[in-house]
Amino acid sequence: MSTILTYIAVQNGSPSRSSLEVLSRARQIADSQGAECAAMVLVPDAAAIPKKLGRFGAHKVFVVSNPVFSQHINTPFLAGLEAVIKQVQPSMVVFPSSEGVKDVLGALAIRTGAAVVPDVASFEMKDGGVEALRPVMAAKFMAKTRAESGLVLVSVRAGSYEAIESPTEASVEDVAFSFDEGSLSQTLREVVRATTGAVDLADAQVVIAAGRGVKDEVGKQLVEELADALGAAIGSSRAVVENGMFPATAQIGQTGKVVSPDLYIGVGISGAIQHVAGMSNSRTIVAINTNPDAPIFDVATYGVVGDLYKVLPILIEEIRKAKAVAA
Ligand SMILES: Cc1cc2nc3c(=O)[nH]c(=O)nc-3n(C[C@H](O)[C@H](O)[C@H](O)COP(=O)(O)OP(=O)(O)OC[C@H]3O[C@@H](n4cnc5c(N)ncnc54)[C@H](O)[C@@H]3O)c2cc1C
Structure with a gap:
């Protein structure tokens, strides 16, 4: 059975709204294709796995836990995603189109030999490929894109789908992962938050x-x-x-x-x-x-x-x- 895998961004212990929207859509596609709907999280420790994921249809949650994920740094983030993809061998990986995901999606496609369809407003599996509509020219037009590959990476604009609950029994599987922080050529010293309001803009209701x-x-x-x-x-x-x-x-x-x-x-x-x-x-x-x-x-x-x-x-x-x- 093929697997459709969704990357879940975790913020303050909870899955981001845009991740749950994407997971809901992935579940619909998995159901229509007879595929398994799985989720992956990259968290600083296993206790930080959000409990909600089964409520949104994931049958299986793949967990990469390592203290390096307490902050977003591209190199370990990329290595963590690659480790899960190598273990799970999904046919499609779906991401919320966040800044962090935009940073690594191209590199991940190269490392995994995948086709990539970024920043789409809608997508479906059709005739063995992935078809997507992508806003272009300041969203004045929609470009229809099709990708055919053993693995397709898709990132989805926030708000494109509803986060719809569909409870399932989700099992949790750890993914082996080690990372030498000493190998990093950059250090993230501080995250300076903008002073505009207490609520994060990208995920705000x-x-x-x-x-x-x-x-x-x-x-x-x-x-x-x-x-x-x-x-x-x-x-x-x-x-x-x-x-x-x-x-x-x-x-x-x-x-x-x-x-x-x-x-x-x-x-x-x-x-x-x-x-x-x-x-x-x-x-x-x-x-x-x-x-x-x-x-x-x-x-x-x-x-x-x-x-x-x-x-x-x-x-x-x-x-x-x-x-x-x-x-
Ligand atoms: C390549 C490119 C990329 C761009 N990217 C972006 C982008 O990402 N985001 C973006 O926002 N812009 C972007 N712009 C700029 C964009 O074209 C506009 O210039 C900009 O959005 C205008 O901002 P504004 O509406 O605040 O200002 P204005 O167009 O000057 O409008 C101000 C409005 O306020 C109203 N107003 C004035 N006083 C009052 C009052 N007291 N009470 C109520 N209403 C009042 C006026 O009637 C007017 O409609 C880009 C431009 C280019 C060329």
Whole structure:
């Protein structure tokens, strides 16, 4: 029986949302192909294996445990993935399309002799190959790609699929792995977190994105207060990264991050095609803009034509009131 293997990124002891979305899709394909649906995790110690994976359909969880995985470093990450692939011999490995995965996918394809289909919005197994749709040219077009190989690596954009529970009895199998940290030519000294909000942007369920309409510290503080009230991550357009108001890590778009939250609120953002390429997968889009003709309203589910400096204080107050009633 062939195996479809999913890489599960673990963050603070839990599988990332995008990993569970990908695992759910892998399970659907495995079911339709009569294949086994397996997951792999690379964790600092075996006690850190997330318990949830069986709930999302993995029959088997392959675990590589080594202290080197307490931080993301490309060399051991690549070696760990390769060790699992060599042991399991899957026909397809599916990844969430995270920054860490993007860093190593090409090298992994070379090492394992695989075909690679990166950053897709949808994929299926058809006529013995993998067919995928991949957004190109700032997501204006979809490129249809087909790969035929004994092993195909696929990375999937966050938000492309729903994470759907389908409980199974998952067995756990350790994969032998050793790594000489002394062999590393780079050392990761410190991970400096951006100061934009407490929630990680790529996996956030609610994102508040600030644009050039946010002109000063008062506007920035309003954005932070709204994010705090909603438990949201803060993102931005490139314009306010370039003017130094927000860090580069907050940028959403063609040359920034791709986000797919349940709720995206664009505040003072015009909706340039390069920005929309990074947020159009969001389930509900709210735009607040003084210009009724701003292109962001073309993709918005709800639009507020108004000055963010007047709209946000009212919105924040109403959200706080609603939360107080619900508490
Ligand atoms: C190759 C390339 C790659 C790019 N990659 C990216 C990318 O990844 N991400 C990205 O974001 N951009 C990217 N850009 C830049 C992009 O083209 C736009 O310039 C940028 O997104 C504009 O940012 P903005 O919407 O914040 O600013 P603007 O276009 O200046 O829009 C500001 C909006 O705020 C509104 N506004 C003003 N005052 C208020 C107020 N008080 N209340 C409410 N609304 C107000 C205005 O009506 C306006 O619509 C890229 C460009 C190129 C050429």
